Amino acid sequence: MRRKQFSKLVILFVLALSNLIPHVSLAQGNLEFNQVRLFELEGDTPIPGNFHQIVDSIQFTVPQGKVLKIEFARTNWRSNGISTNIQPHVPPDGTNRRGYIYVNEVMISPAVQSGRPIIGDFPIWLPSGTYKLTLSGAGDNSFSTNWKGMVSAIEFNVSP
Amino acid sequence: MKSEIIKIIFAGLFLFYFSNNILGQGNLEFNQVRVFELEGIASNTNSTIHNKLDSIQISVPPGKVLKIEFANVSFLSQVTPNTAFEPTADGSTRGFIFLNDVIISPARTNKTDMGNFPIWLSSGTYQLAISGLGSSSNPLRYKGLVSAIEFNVSP
Numbered sequence: 001m002r003r004k005q006f007s008k009l010v011i012l013f014v015l016a017l018s019n020l021i022p023h024v025s026l027a028q029g030n031l032e033f034n035q036v037r038l039f040e041l042e043g044d045t046p047i048p049g050n051f052h053q054i055v056d057s058i059q060f061t062v063p064q065g066k067v068l069k070i071e072f073a074r075t076n077w078r079s080n081g082i083s084t085n086i087q088p089h090v091p092p093d094g095t096n097r098r099g100y101i102y103v104n105e106v107m108i109s110p111a112v113q114s115g116r117p118i119i120g121d122f123p124i125w126l127p128s129g130t131y132k133l134t135l136s137g138a139g140d141n142s143f144s145t146n147w148k149g150m151v152s153a154i155e156f157n158v159s160p
Numbered sequence: 161m162k163s164e165i166i167k168i169i170f171a172g173l174f175l176f177y178f179s180n181n182i183l184g185q186g187n188l189e190f191n192q193v194r195v196f197e198l199e200g201i202a203s204n205t206n207s208t209i210h211n212k213l214d215s216i217q218i219s220v221p222p223g224k225v226l227k228i229e230f231a232n233v234s235f236l237s238q239v240t241p242n243t244a245f246e247p248t249a250d251g252s253t254r255g256f257i258f259l260n261d262v263i264i265s266p267a268r269t270n271k272t273d274m275g276n277f278p279i280w281l282s283s284g285t286y287q288l289a290i291s292g293l294g295s296s297s298n299p300l301r302y303k304g305l306v307s308a309i310e311f312n313v314s315p
Binding site for chain 2: 032033035036037038040071072074075076087088089090091110122148149150152153154
C-alpha cells in the first residue's frame with residue numbers, strides 16, 4: 001500500500017519536474033519581458049531659422065543582464081509664432097522643416113528628404129550600457145519652433 | 161489513508177503551481193483588446209490652420225502594458241453628397257492622430273508614409289487626439305481609430 005502511495009508521489013513529482021525542465025534547462029539565452037520604457041523629448045529651437053539645432057537630450061541606461069528593443073521613434077513640430085493653443089504639431093516635411101531623433105548621434109527616426117525614400121527601420125536592439133537620446137529640429141525662419149519626440153521600447157531580461 | 165492521499169495531491173499541486181508561476185515572472189498575458197475612436201469636423205475659416213478636433217484620455221492600469229498596433233485617420237467631405245471616407249493626403253486634406261502630441265498615424269509628407277508600429281505604453285495616463293484641415297466653405301469630417309492589445313504583466 002505504502003509502495004503504491006510512494007509511486008503516486010513519484011509520478012506527481014516527475015510531472016511537475018517535466019514542467020520545470022523547459023524553463024530551467026532550455027531557458028538559457030532566452031528573453032523574458034521586463035518592462036515597457038517610454039521616452040519623451042521636447043524643446044524649442046533656440047534660434048529661429050531653418051537650420052538644425054539640438055532641442056533636447058536625455059541619457060538612459062540599459063542595466064546589466066537586460067537588453068532594450070526600440071520599436072517606435074517619431075518626431076513632429078509646430079511654429080511658436082501662431083496660435084499654439086489650437087495648433088497641433090505636424091510632421092517634418094523634408095524640406096526646411098526637418099526633425100530627427102538620435103541614439104548616440106545616429107538617427108533612428110523616420111526621416112523624409114524631398115524625393116528620397118524614408119530612412120528608419122525598427123526594431124533597434126541595444127545591449128546593456130548608457131546611451132544618449134537626442135532630438136533635433138529646424139523650422140521657421142521667423143519664429144522658434146517647438147519639437148516633440150517619442151521613443152517606445154521593451155526591456156527584456158536575458159535569462160542566464 | 162485518506163489524509164495521506166490528500167497530502168500527496170496537495171504536494172503535487174504545489175509543485176505544479178511552483179513550476180508554472182515562480183519561473184513565469186515577466187510574461188505577458190493577454191487581457192483585452194482596446195479600441196479608441198476619435199471624430200470631429202474641421203471648419204476653420206483659415207483652411208491652412210490645423211485644428212485639434214477631438215481628444216480623449218486613456219489609462220493603462222498598473223501591472224498592465226498596452227501595445228498599439230494600428231492608428232489611422234480618414235476624412236469625408238461635408239459638402240459633396242454621396243461620398244465615402246477617403247484617405248488623408250498631403251495638402252488640404254491632412255489629418256493625424258496624436259499620442260501625447262506626437263503623431264502616431266501614417267503621415268503622408270512629400271508622398272511618403274511615415275507610420276510605424278507597434279508602440280508600447282507602460283502604465284500611466286495618455287492623451288489621444290485627432291487633427292485635420294478644413295475650411296468654412298469645405299468642412300471636412302475626420303474619423304480616427306486606434307487599436308491596441310492590453311497585456312497583464314505577470315505576476
